[in-house]
Structures are given as C-alpha cells and as structure tokens.
Amino acid sequence: xxxxxxxxxxxxxxxxKVEALRGVNLxxxxxxxxxxxxxxxxxxxxxxxxxxxxxxxxxGEYLFDKRKVSLLSDDELSHLRNEKIGFVxxxxxxxxxxxxxxxxxxxxVYKGIHKDERRERAKDCLTKVGLGDRIDHxxxxxxxxxQQRTAIARALVNSPRLILxxxxxxxxxxxxxxxxxxxxxxxxxEERITVVVVTHNPLVAEKTKKVYHLRDGRFDEGF
Ligand SMILES: Nc1ncnc2c1ncn2[C@@H]1O[C@H](COP(=O)(O)OP(=O)(O)OP(=O)(O)O)[C@@H](O)[C@H]1O
Ligand SMILES: [Mg+2]
Numbered sequence: 377x378x379x380x381x382x383x384x385x386x387x388x389x390x391x392x393k394v395e396a397l398r399g400v401n402l403x404x405x406x407x408x409x410x411x412x413x414x415x416x417x418x419x420x421x422x423x424x425x426x427x428x429x430x431x432x433x434x435x436g437e438y439l440f441d442k443r444k445v446s447l448l449s450d451d452e453l454s455h456l457r458n459e460k461i462g463f464v465x466x467x468x469x470x471x472x473x474x475x476x477x478x479x480x481x482x483x484x485v486y487k488g489i490h491k492d493e494r495r496e497r498a499k500d501c502l503t504k505v506g507l508g509d510r511i512d513h514x515x516x517x518x519x520x521x522x523q524q525r526t527a528i529a530r531a532l533v534n535s536p537r538l539i540l541x542x543x544x545x546x547x548x549x550x551x552x553x554x555x556x557x558x559x560x561x562x563x564x565x566e567e568r569i570t571v572v573v574v575t576h577n578p579l580v581a582e583k584t585k586k587v588y589h590l591r592d593g594r595f596d597e598g599f
Contacts, residue, residue, distance in 0.1 A: 521552030
C-alpha cells in the first residue's frame with residue numbers, strides 16, 4: 377500500500393536548514409498495524425504528514441497503491457486524503473459547539489451527502505467506538521478519551537483504508553489510552569484498516585504489531 381524510498385525533508389529557516397528527515401525507507405502492506413517511535417524532534421510528525429499527503433518531501437519517492445504521489449494532481453491528492461485516509465491527532469480538533477454526532481457528520485457535509493444518510497453513517501461510526509449513547513454530547517460534555525473516540529469516529533466516517541494517528545493517546549490517562557489502542561486494534565483486525573500510530577510511549581507502541589524507531593530523521597539500523 378505504502379512504499380517510501382529515501383524520503384528527506386529539509387526545512388529552510390532563513391539561512392539555516394533543518395534536516396527533519398534524512399533518508400527514510402518504509403513499506404507498509406494492506407492491513408498492517410505499525411507504530412513509529414522516537415524522541416521529540418526526531419521527525420515523527422513530519423514523516424506522518426508526508427505519509428498522509430499533507431506535506432511533500434524534499435526528496436525521495438512515495439508510492440501509494442503503486443502510484444507516485446508526486447505526480448498526482450491537487451484533485452487526486454485531496455481525493456486520496458478524503459477517501460482513503462483518516463487522521464487522528466493528539467489534540468482532538470473537535471468543533472466545540474457541535475455535538476459528537478455533528479462533528480462526525482462534518483466530513484460528509486463537505487461531500488454533500490444527504491442528511492439522513494449522514495446521520496446514519498455518523499451514528500454507526502460512533503457506535504463502533506462505543507459512543508452510541510453519547511451522540512448528543514458536545515466535546516465539553518465528554519471525557520478526554522470520549523473526545524478522542526469521537527475523533528476516531530470522524531476519521532472512520534469516509535470508510536478509509538488507512539488511519540494515521542499522531543500521538544493519539546498523548547493527552548489521555550493510561551486507562552483511556554489503552555481503550556483507544558484497543559479500538560485501533562479492533563479496526564485493524566476486524567475491518568482490515570491499515571493503522572499507523574506515531575508515539576513516544578513504549579506502552580502504546582507495544583500494542584501494535586511492528587515498531588519502527590526514528591532517531592534524528594532516520595530509522596534505527598535493522599529497519
Ligand atoms: N515547519 C517547520 N519549519 C521548520 N522546522 C520544522 C518544522 N516542522 C518541524 N520542524 C523541525 O523538524 C524536526 C522534526 O520535527 P517533528 O515535528 O517531525 O518531530 P516529532 O518527532 O514529531 O516531535 P514531537 O515528539 O515533539 O512531536 C524538529 O527539529 C523540528 O524543529
Ligand atoms: Mg510530533
């Protein structure tokens with residue numbers, strides 16, 4: 377599904393260059409469940425943003441479903457992001473004045489899907505993450521773990537094949553963190569969704585089936 381070869385990312389800061397990624401290689405097959413670990417500043421978020429086609433590498437090749445991402449048009453890129461990839465972030469990014477249901481419906485509103493179908497699909501996704509009885513709650517009326525579960529439901533509503541999660545448990549206590557990893561694991565096993573989790577927490581990484589270690593913009597030897 378994903379093949380990245382010699383990916384580099386250099387940020388130009390005036391005169392100075394920051395080499396965030398220095399030649400990273402990674403292949404991920406359909407239905408894999410992997411984590412990318414590494415200390416702060418090692419390039420994890422940069423790498424995940426490139427994988428999610430939110431950012432472009434300075435150099436290197438990225439193939440998604442055997443197609444060169446660098447050759448895709450803007451329309452093809454947004455189609456790829458919207459239809460195939462679901463994003464989950466550390467800070468849940470829910471809209472505060474909306475209920476869980478409305479937050480999860482939002483990606484479908486942008487697509488112009490009819491209200492009844494929107495409701496039904498959003499409810500299904502909230503039920504999948506165990507929030508069938510919280511659909512009318514706004515984010516401030518939900519626990520942190522429940523907010524993250526709502527964000528996962530929102531990521532699921534377009535039936536993605538890939539979920540990219542950047543420190544999804546970073547703002548949560550250990551019990552909620554475990555629940556989130558359980559949900560991601562179930563989605564991987566039952567729906568065969570490919571899941572990539574970025575974390576600096578070894579207890580989170582050990583829930584995945586494969587762990588890659590980033591250090592100073594490179595994977596550790598052996599990977
Ligand atoms: N937009 C940017 N412009 C310049 N430098 C950046 C930018 N984004 C990230 N960097 C630098 O690139 C390096 C990698 O950053 P990145 O955010 O990928 O790290 P990370 O592994 O996700 O860290 P954390 O665990 O703290 O989230 C860091 O040294 C950072 O300062
Ligand atoms: Mg980061």
